[in-house]
Amino acid sequence: AQTVTQSQPEMSVQEAETVTLSCTYDTSESDYYLFWYKQPPSRQMILVIRQEAYKQQNATENRFSVNFQKAAKSFSLKISDSQLGDAAMYFCAYRSYYNNNDMRFGAGTRLTVKP
Amino acid sequence: NAGVTQTPKFQVLKTGQSMTLQCAQDMNHNSMYWYRQDPGMGLRLIYYSASEGTTDKGEVPNGYNVSRLNKREFSLRLESAAPSQTSVYFCASRASGGNFQETQYFGPGTRLLVL
Numbered sequence: 313a314q315t316v317t318q319s320q321p322e323m324s325v326q327e328a329e330t331v332t333l334s335c336t337y338d339t340s341e342s343d344y345y346l347f348w349y350k351q352p353p354s355r356q357m358i359l360v361i362r363q364e365a366y367k368q369q370n371a372t373e374n375r376f377s378v379n380f381q382k383a384a385k386s387f388s389l390k391i392s393d394s395q396l397g398d399a400a401m402y403f404c405a406y407r408s409y410y411n412n413n414d415m416r417f418g419a420g421t422r423l424t425v426k427p
Numbered sequence: 428n429a430g431v432t433q434t435p436k437f438q439v440l441k442t443g444q445s446m447t448l449q450c451a452q453d454m455n456h457n458s459m460y461w462y463r464q465d466p467g468m469g470l471r472l473i474y475y476s477a478s479e480g481t482t483d484k485g486e487v488p489n490g491y492n493v494s495r496l497n498k499r500e501f502s503l504r505l506e507s508a509a510p511s512q513t514s515v516y517f518c519a520s521r522a523s524g525g526n527f528q529e530t531q532y533f534g535p536g537t538r539l540l541v542l
Contacts, residue, residue, distance in 0.1 A: 313486075316469065347530075349533075354535070355515065355536045356533065357470075357519075357533035359532075403470070413458060413460070413477055414485065414486075415460075415470075417469025417470045417471070418469050419467055419468055419469050420469060
């Protein structure tokens with residue numbers, strides 16, 4: 313089974329600075345999807361960004377971008393110009409292209425933004 | 428357009444009691460999911476329903492049953508609650524086909540405490 317590892321239980325960043333959250337995954341599949349979800353204190357899971365493994369270009373959504381390294385099985389999230397509202401738990405997730413109902417999540421990284 | 432809704436928001440049960448968690452979505456999605464989230468862990472899939480009339484086990488199905496009542500509603504039942512089932516439960520849905528088939532949308536969660 314695929315596994316997702318987030319090695320940083322907690323991270324902190326100064327407001328307006330840049331922070332990178334790490335994620336690695338283990339799979340033998342060649343096609344899959346990767347996601348970053350944000351979970352603020354309200355507990356709502358919010359999709360931040362997604363990446364299809366067959367696309368070489370890294371996904372970008374406004375201040376959020378990813379560094380997808382397929383060979384290294386690494387999928388990090390970069391948050392630029394951090395804002396107080398970015399404070400949350402961030403979960404990395406993997407979903408197989410072939411079994412698209414089974415999504416695996418990492419344990420999460422708690423991001424604190426300091427004013 | 429409410430998205431994915433869950434009831435109740437919070438519930439306290441005694442060991443051995445039963446209850447049903449309700450989930451509904453108004454996005455006309457075919458697939459629906461139930462996850463649990465425990466401290467220090469990511470979300471884990473309990474059961475899913477790929478389409479109306481079908482259900483399948485996920486990673487942690489023991490102690491749970493599900494019903495896909497219609498396309499909109501997907502319920503999770505605990506027949507005899509145990510303290511190990513204390514968790515936050517999330518329902519999610521996903522469209523099938525098209526450019527957005529890979530995105531899951533989550534409900535706000537149900538916090539369950541089993542004493």
